[in-house]
Amino acid sequence: MSNxxxxxxIERFDPEKDTAPYPQEYKVILEPGQTLLNCLNNIKWTQDxxxxxxxxxxxxxxxxxxxxxxxxxxxxxxxxxxxCVKDGxxxxxxxxxxxxxxxxxxxxxxxxxALKRVRPYLTPDSQDAPEKEREQxxxxxxxxxxxxxxxxxxACYSDCNVLEVDNxxxxxxxxxxxxxxxxxxxxxxxxxxxxxxxxxxxxWDCTHCGECTTRCPTExxxxxxxxxxxxxxxAEGHHGxxxxxxxxxxxxxxxxxxxxxxxxxxxxxVGFFNIPGLLSIMPVGLRMMWRGKNPPMIPHYVDKVxxxxxxxxxxxxxxx
Amino acid sequence: MKWTAQSGERGSYILDLECGGAxxxxxxxxxxxxxxxxxxxxxxxxxxxxxxxxxxxxxxxxKVYPSRSHSGAAQGGVAAALANMDGDSIEAHIYDTVKGxxxxxxxxxxxxxxxxxxxxxxxxxxxxxxxxxTDENKIAQxxxxxxxxxxxxxxxxxxxxxxxxxLFEQTYKMGGKLQVYSEWYMTxxxxxxxxxxxxxAMDIATGRMEVFSAKVVLFASGGYGRSFEIxxxxxxxxxxxxxxxxxxGLPLQDMEFVQFHPTGxxxxxxxxxxxxxxxGGYLLNGNGERFMDKYAPGKMExxxxxxxxxxxxxxxxxxxxxxxxxxxxxLDLRHLGEAKILERLPQIYHLAxxxxxxxxxxDPVPTQPTAHYSMGGIPTDNDCQVILDETGAKVExxxxxxxCSCVSVHGANRLxxxxxxxxxxxxxxxxxxxxxxxxxxxxxxxxEKREIAAVRAGIDKIVNTSAKEELHPIRKELxxxxxxxxxxxxxxxxxxxxxxxxxxxxxxxxxxRVDDKRENFNTNMLEAIELxxxxxxxxxxxxxxxxxxxxxxxxxxxxxxxxxxxxxLNHTMAxxxxxxxxxxxxxxxxxxxxxxxxxxx
Numbered sequence: 001m002s003n004x005x006x007x008x009x010i011e012r013f014d015p016e017k018d019t020a021p022y023p024q025e026y027k028v029i030l031e032p033g034q035t036l037l038n039c040l041n042n043i044k045w046t047q048d049x050x051x052x053x054x055x056x057x058x059x060x061x062x063x064x065x066x067x068x069x070x071x072x073x074x075x076x077x078x079x080x081x082x083x084c085v086k087d088g089x090x091x092x093x094x095x096x097x098x099x100x101x102x103x104x105x106x107x108x109x110x111x112x113x114a115l116k117r118v119r120p121y122l123t124p125d126s127q128d129a130p131e132k133e134r135e136q137x138x139x140x141x142x143x144x145x146x147x148x149x150x151x152x153x154x155a156c157y158s159d160c161n162v163l164e165v166d167n168x169x170x171x172x173x174x175x176x177x178x179x180x181x182x183x184x185x186x187x188x189x190x191x192x193x194x195x196x197x198x199x200x201x202x203x204w205d206c207t208h209c210g211e212c213t214t215r216c217p218t219e220x221x222x223x224x225x226x227x228x229x230x231x232x233x234x235a236e237g238h239h240g241x242x243x244x245x246x247x248x249x250x251x252x253x254x255x256x257x258x259x260x261x262x263x264x265x266x267x268x269x270v271g272f273f274n275i276p277g278l279l280s281i282m283p284v285g286l287r288m289m290w291r292g293k294n295p296p297m298i299p300h301y302v303d304k305v306x307x308x309x310x311x312x313x314x315x316x317x318x319x320x
Numbered sequence: 321m322k323w324t325a326q327s328g329e330r331g332s333y334i335l336d337l338e339c340g341g342a343x344x345x346x347x348x349x350x351x352x353x354x355x356x357x358x359x360x361x362x363x364x365x366x367x368x369x370x371x372x373x374x375x376x377x378x379x380x381x382x383k384v385y386p387s388r389s390h391s392g393a394a395q396g397g398v399a400a401a402l403a404n405m406d407g408d409s410i411e412a413h414i415y416d417t418v419k420g421x422x423x424x425x426x427x428x429x430x431x432x433x434x435x436x437x438x439x440x441x442x443x444x445x446x447x448x449x450x451x452x453x454t455d456e457n458k459i460a461q462x463x464x465x466x467x468x469x470x471x472x473x474x475x476x477x478x479x480x481x482x483x484x485x486x487l488f489e490q491t492y493k494m495g496g497k498l499q500v501y502s503e504w505y506m507t508x509x510x511x512x513x514x515x516x517x518x519x520x521a522m523d524i525a526t527g528r529m530e531v532f533s534a535k536v537v538l539f540a541s542g543g544y545g546r547s548f549e550i551x552x553x554x555x556x557x558x559x560x561x562x563x564x565x566x567x568x569g570l571p572l573q574d575m576e577f578v579q580f581h582p583t584g585x586x587x588x589x590x591x592x593x594x595x596x597x598x599x600g601g602y603l604l605n606g607n608g609e610r611f612m613d614k615y616a617p618g619k620m621e622x623x624x625x626x627x628x629x630x631x632x633x634x635x636x637x638x639x640x641x642x643x644x645x646x647x648x649x650x651l652d653l654r655h656l657g658e659a660k661i662l663e664r665l666p667q668i669y670h671l672a673x674x675x676x677x678x679x680x681x682x683d684p685v686p687t688q689p690t691a692h693y694s695m696g697g698i699p700t701d702n703d704c705q706v707i708l709d710e711t712g713a714k715v716e717x718x719x720x721x722x723x724c725s726c727v728s729v730h731g732a733n734r735l736x737x738x739x740x741x742x743x744x745x746x747x748x749x750x751x752x753x754x755x756x757x758x759x760x761x762x763x764x765x766x767x768e769k770r771e772i773a774a775v776r777a778g779i780d781k782i783v784n785t786s787a788k789e790e791l792h793p794i795r796k797e798l799x800x801x802x803x804x805x806x807x808x809x810x811x812x813x814x815x816x817x818x819x820x821x822x823x824x825x826x827x828x829x830x831x832x833r834v835d836d837k838r839e840n841f842n843t844n845m846l847e848a849i850e851l852x853x854x855x856x857x858x859x860x861x862x863x864x865x866x867x868x869x870x871x872x873x874x875x876x877x878x879x880x881x882x883x884x885x886x887x888x889l890n891h892t893m894a895x896x897x898x899x900x901x902x903x904x905x906x907x908x909x910x911x912x913x914x915x916x917x918x919x920x921x
Binding site: 014016017033035044045046048049050052053055056057058059060061062063064078080101102103105108112115116119120121122124130131132133134135136137138140141144145148149150151152181184186187219 | 392393490525836843
């Protein structure tokens with residue numbers, strides 16, 4: 001624990017009067033065990049009452065106080081400041097992938113709206129009057145235990161690299177929420193959910209960078225949940241979408257040649273009979289050819305393709 | 321399924337574009353009009369909304385977003401005599417609750433709650449609440465303080481979170497049938513001649529103030545535990561609903577009864593669930609002794625919270641506390657083993673680790689009593705309709721449910737796990753009764769300009785002045801005096817001291833300074849408004865406690881150490897007088913089956 005003076009550099013912005021965000025410095029004498037929220041309150045209550053940020057429970061369950069510290073999203077109330085000081089400085093900014101309302105407060109409407117797209121409520125098999133609880137095994141409960149710990153703080157949403165380039169991506173929070181129902185033994189809508197979530201903007205748009213899981217302050221760990229959905233979707237035959245075709249194409253070319261066939265894969269992903277789809281990727285292909293970056297037209301093989309296939313075979317055995 | 325997100329107005333989300341009813345424009349500006357306006361989005365408010373959405377035009381006003389309501393912070397469980405583990409009965413649940421309340425709970429209301437408990441749990445299970453399970457695949461139940469059977473249904477140690485998110489999920493299912501005004505702050509309740517007409521609320525994002533007219537208003541706005549230094553309550557729990565009610569000329573009941581939870585994380589006050597003791601955790605003093613055998617040999621650590629908190633405080637006061645300042649006791653989970661701690665008490669494990677750096681698997685966790693639950697609040701009948709005076713007359717079109725209300729099922733001391741139950745049971749009852757009430761009620765006219773001017777005047781007084789008093793020291797001094805002079809133990813002289821201090825702080829508050837002059841997301845101004853609430857209800861806590869010359873449940877007077885049923889088997893009612901002062905009156909407790917007897921554990 002490092003005591004002593006720490007400089008907080010906080011990104012301030014009031015869209016109603018400022019043209020751009022600007023940094024403001026505050027000095028705080030750090031006491032042992034202080035959380036980021038303690039320090040912010042200290043600043044607001046003794047130095048600058050105009051600083052705006054959200055907070056409520058102060059005990060890491062309500063999810064109000066997500067913000068970026070030194071560029072990474074955290075929950076302010078459960079973050080020990082002494083763990084984050086670099087050369088006596090702490091930098092604070094609002095969470096990413098959102099519009100700033102004021103200082104560290106951001107507009108969360110798109111965040112809540114994304115949830116709608118996964119129908120975030122139980123769709124039970126039957127509508128029987130609840131005269132008793134439905135049975136669920138401890139093992140079945142354990143499957144939804146991690147995803148039900150989500151507190152909707154938005155730390156993962158903030159640092160999601162896909163959302164940064166595509167705001168139509170469902171994002172880690174909505175996908176984790178979807179997981180909670182897809183894996184709930186009491187939900188009857190699993191098949192439909194998997195079909196929908198396999199489409200564009202769903203599970204297959206995730207690039208596995210893992211930022212969501214690294215930032216997650218709970219046991220939700222969205223990337224692991226997304227992976228679980230993918231495995232289930234493939235296992236249950238949801239192959240009629242670009243993401244699944246990409247996976248299958250990958251497996252096929254590596255199995256055939258021991259190497260990726262980069263000419264085959266995009267065609268397989270889009271679908272060989274999907275004329276509009278094929279036309280849509282044609283300009284990219286032509287540009288690559290023009291620049292001499294297209295993969296060799298005659299695909300290569302590794303020397304011992306059989307051994308690659310042995311790996312696949314052993315994996316299949318392992319999975320069984 | 322809609323793949324394109326449709327956003328409503330900022331700060332409110334309309335869940336489906338086909339919805340109607342919201343925001344009818346009047347000549348003077350936006351006058352919001354709904355059949356029912358619910359203030360608060362915790363379990364009680366959301367459960368009531370579920371009963372009403374689709375039948376009436378219903379809106380929720382909440383100062384946070386629904387999933388951030390403080391119901392979500394409840395950890396250990398929700399009570400119901402399901403008898404999944406043992407031979408529990410509804411009868412036993414009723415008796416335990418009456419005894420736990422130190423006979424101040426209204427027994428007819430307690431019967432309603434306990435009778436409806438199993439149905440409530442099954443209903444939440446069917447809505448998708450994830451409950452921890454037994455080996456027979458039923459809902460698992462654990463021990464809890466003051467309950468004589470394994471009665472607490474739970475989802476690890478995140479039960480409130482699981483229930484809250486289940487109901488939050490249902491708001492998405494309701495689609496356009498429910499409008500939620502998130503981050504809107506209710507600032508005024510409009511009641512004229514015993515008839516409730518609506519509320520005034522402010523859009524926090526813009527500072528815009530609007531009148532919401534409604535046939536029925538339901539307050540489900542939570543408790544008032546924030547005025548204590550050591551508290552498990554959220555920063556949001558500033559008694560806004562209670563004070564709006566009080567300022568509208570209606571009484572508040574039993575405000576002196578504030579529950580102190582025995583295991584608040586040392587210095588932070590953060591809740592460490594009673595489930596820790598329900599699963600077998602011990603309490604140790606500085607000498608390493610399980611001191612509860614002196615105070616409640618029959619129940620040990622699972623005596624009701626008032627008794628355990630007092631026992632801890634006695635150990636600390638008599639010099640047997642732990643730590644360098646001997647000012648805490650220890651919660652020892654080590655003998656439970658790592659696997660059980662991580663499976664059943666993961667949140668507690670992480671809280672101790674993240675906030676104190678203590679690993680509960682290898683070390684005992686420093687804890688102290690923490691202000692936790694408000695037994696007092698807005699008095700209602702058993703259908704949640706708010707009571708106008710000590711005769712029991714009712715306010716037309718005004719209801720309250722959950723922690724902000726005082727039915728009273730908790731009396732002088734709430735049993736753990738009964739609060740989530742109360743919020744669900746009475747939230748639903750309120751919804752059902754409101755459905756009835758709203759069908760006959762008419763919308764009444766509101767002098768919109770006058771109502772908004774009244775709120776504006778109050779705000780201008782604190783924002784547009786050159787006043788000098790700083791906000792934070794006033795709040796800090798208030799919290800300090802409430803914890804140390806009106807806390808676990810109280811005495812006439814300490815309470816008098818606290819009273820004097822609170823009045824002095826109220827005076828200083830008149831000259832409080834708000835630096836932030838902006839309209840948008842001005843949390844400085846909100847804090848000032850909230851502090852005004854805290855100062856006003858804190859006086860009622862202290863005044864009720866000064867007057868009540870006995871010890872009952874959570875109210876423990878060192879100068880009157882015994883319960884006095886002859887004089888004090890009644891509910892306190894505090895009325896606001898025209899000059900801003902208060903007046904205390906009393907009304908009888910409802911006793912149906914259990915005559916008061918000595919409360920021993």
